[in-house]
């Protein structure tokens with residue numbers, strides 16, 4: 235299990251949207267993927283809850299080895315994993331927490347929720363043409379209708395929420411099996427705990443991934459009432475430990 239060099243974990247922002255969408259395409263079947271609009275919303279309103287794992291490349295020729303560089307030598311950052319969350323008013327994930335409030339003014343997306351061409355990288359355009367059409371399926375449209383009739387919570391992110399809902403965890407296929415998802419999630423849990431961001435973190439996962447999330451610290455609360463994308467999910471929850479480390 236050799237890990238790539240020059241890994242960097244940092245909060246995501248809207249300039250990363252094209253790479254985030256690329257990972258969503260490689261990570262999830264069409265009906266489980268977040269739309270560009272949902273990603274833009276989350277990266278705009280709560281970037282601190284969205285964490286990216288990058289591989290950095292440096293331009294070592296641009297500075298002499300004897301001098302301190304007077305500018306950043308980072309040439310490229312390739313996103314190979316992400317965790318994307320919002321804050322919720324409930325303790326477990328619900329459909330409302332995944333949605334975008336109607337008053338959100340999108341800059342980067344078309345009216346159908348897809349990303350405008352000017353914000354797409356060459357790599358995303360290539361991925362889209364080699365993958366199936368990414369427009370919403372009929373199933374998704376049907377679920378949208380169902381959701382509208384049974385809403386309990388306000389839509390989207392809520393700064394006053396005590397629980398972070400993680401809506402996406404993905405590692406790029408070529409980097410899987412190297413414990414990078416474990417690395418990214420442990421880093422996320424540690425930061426959210428030590429910075430007092432929330433009291434707990436919740437996510438949905440299929441039964442085959444319960445052991446993986448349990449290994450990172452989540453508890454299995456059983457089959458979820460949330461039937462996102464028409465699938466059966468487990469509610470996974472971790473209570474964050476805010477104990478301060480003893481000062482020397």
Ligand SMILES: CC(C)(COP(=O)(O)OP(=O)(O)OC[C@H]1O[C@@H](n2cnc3c(N)ncnc32)[C@H](O)[C@@H]1OP(=O)(O)O)[C@@H](O)C(=O)NCCC(=O)NCCS
Nearest residue numbers: 261403404405410411412413414415416438439440442446
């Ligand atoms: C799930 C995913 C994020 C794991 O990434 P990863 O970096 O390969 O995970 P790790 O190397 O940290 O794996 C940790 C453990 O989980 C297990 N695991 C990972 N993916 C698994 C899968 N699809 N099914 C069953 N077990 C899995 C690994 O075997 C490993 O177990 P081990 O510790 O006993 O060896 C990655 O497979 C992925 O992006 N999948 C597609 C998107 C997805 O399903 N995300 C989860 C949404 S809830």
